[in-house]
Amino acid sequence: MSWINALADLQQRGEPCVLVTIIEERGSTPRNAGSKMVVSADALYETIGGGHLEYKAMKIAREMLAERSRDTRLERFSLGASLGQCCGGATVLLFEPLGQPQAHIAVFGAGHVGRALVPLLASLPCKVSWIDSRENEFPEAIPAGVNRIVNEEVVDEVENLPAGSYYIVMTHNHQLDLELTAEILKRDDFAYFGLIGSKTKRVKFEHRLRERGFAGETVQRMRCPMGIAEVKGKLPVEIAVSIAGEVIATYNANFGEKSNVPRLVPESRRAQQPTRT
Template identity: 25%
Template sequence: MDLLDIMLDRLGRGESLAHVTILHQDGSTPRTAGARMLVFADGSIAGTIGGGQVEAMAMDMARASLRTGWAARASFDLTGGRDQGMDMICGGRLEALIEPIIDPAKLLPVLQAAQTCRQDRRPFTLLTMLRASEDENGVEIARCLRAPEHAGQPALRQGSCAGEQELEGVLREAGREPWNLVRQPGADWLIEHYRPRETVYLFGGGHVAQKIAHVAHIAGFRIAVLDDRPEFASRELFPQVELLLAPPSFANVFGLPELAREPMTDTSYVVIVTRGHRHDADILEQTLRTAAGYIGMIGSRAKREATYRKLGEKGFGPHDFARVHCPIGLDIGAQTPEEIGVSVVAEMILHRAGGPRRG
C-alpha cells in the first residue's frame, strides 16, 4: 500500500497519526519537497523524509504533536551548523510540516476523493492552506480537492479552503508544476497537481518482461501485461499486475475494451518484448498511432533498422521513430533478464523525471 492507502486504512480504524511533509528545500538535502512520512502513536513509521538526524528529529516532533494536537512548521539546517545538534552536512536547508491527525472528520472526505480520482485514473489538484494560528503556537490547516471534467465525469470539488476567486488566483500563481508552495499575505498555499500514475504496458510475458515488471513495480509504476499465450499472461508470473490480458492475437490491441478505457497518454509507457520480431513490429506500428509517452522495443540495432524500413513503407518517418527507445534500456552492459529489467526501468525513470533521452 502507498501512503494514501495507509492513511485511509489507519484513520478508518480510528487510529491517530502524524503526517510529515517536506514543504521546500534549498541546496542539497536527503529528500526534496514532496517527500512525506507517517508517524503512528506506537512510534512506527511509513515512508521517509530522508533518514538520519532530520528524520529522527521530525519523528520526535510528530510524536509530540500527537500529544498536543498542534501542527507546526519545522526548519532544519544541514549546512554543518551545530545549533540544532545536526550531524549532517548535506549543505542545504529544508522546512517540514508536522501535522497531527487526531480528528480526521474534515480530512477523510478529501482523502477519499483523492483515492477515487486515482482509482479512476483521473487528474486532480490538492490545495492545502497553511496559516499561523492566533496563539502563534502552531499552524492552522485547511484542504480542498479539485478535479476537472474527465472521461464524461463532471468536475469534482471536495473540502473547503477559501472562496473560489481566491483559489483561482492561487492556482494561477502556482502554475502547472507538480508541487509548489505559494506564499501570500496571511497564508501559504501548498499546491499539488496529481496525474494518473504511470502505467507500464508490457507486450509479452516472457522472462525479460517478468523482471521488468518486478523492478518497475518497486519503482512505483502501475503494471499491465498482455500476451496472446494464456500461460504467460498469469498472476503466478506477474503478481504485481493490475491489468492482465490474454487476447487471441495482437491485432488491434488498443481496441480491446480494457485498453479502450485507458487511452494512451504521456503517462503511458509501452514496452515491447514479445517472442518474435513480427509481433514486435506489429505492436510498434499500432503504438506509434497512439499518444503513448514512452515507447521501448527490445532488440538489436539491425532489428531496429529492418523494422523501421518496413514501417517506412507504411508512411512512418524519422519523427515517428524518434519516439522509440530501441535498443531499449540504458546501456549498462546488461546481459541477464534481471540486468535488462534494471536497465529498462532505469530508462523509464529517467524519462519520468524529464531527463535527456538517448539517441
C-alpha cells in the first residue's frame, strides 16, 4: 500500500500514525530525499530504505504515538558505526504525527442539537461515541469514525468510557440528564463535562446533587450552560458550534497535562455564559 493510501485508510479508521520523510541525505548512501514511510502502532507502510536507520525511525515514531505527541520533529542521524553503516554521511528525518485523537467524546442525546454537533466533532481529531436509547432518532447516515450506541439503559454507558473522557449530555429527559450527571460526577475522572440547559436548570441540579451528597467542588466542574459565550444564538447549529468551540479550547489547553481538571474560559467570563434551553 502506498503511503498516501495508507494515510487515507488510517484516517478513515481513526487510527493515529506518524509520517516519516527523508528531508536531507548526505553521503554515498542509497537513500533518496523525499522518501516517505507511515508508521502506525502495529504496522509500517512504504520504506525509507530499510536497515538500522529505518528501525530507529520506527522506534521514535512509535514513542511519539505512545506519548500522543502532536509536534513535528526533526532528527539528524550520522551514518556510521551507530547505524551499522560502512560509509560516512548523515540523514535528516522529519516526523509528522497525524490523526492523533485529542479526546474521547461521549455525546448523550440524538436530538436536534446532537445531530448538529456530532458531525462537527467527527471532523476533529477525536473519537466520538453517540449514545441514545431511541434508535429512530439517529440519522440514517452516521459520520465516519462515530460509534453509534443504542442502549435502553443509557446511564450504563458512562462506566464503559475511558478515564479523561469528554461528556456532553443533551438528552430529551431532564431526569435522565440528572442521572447521567450523577454517574459522571461519581466517576470524577473526566476532562470535560457539559450539560445542556439554562442557569435555572443548573441551580436545580446543584440542589439535587447536594442532596445526594456530592461535594460542591465536584459539582462546580460541571459546565452548565455549556459553550463559548461569544457564539450566540438558539439554532441547533449555533449551539453546536459553541459547544464544539469549548471542546477544542479544552483539549488544546489540557494537551500534555496529567491533570484531568479542564482549563476553560477565564473566571471573569464564566458569568457571561449564554442560556441554553
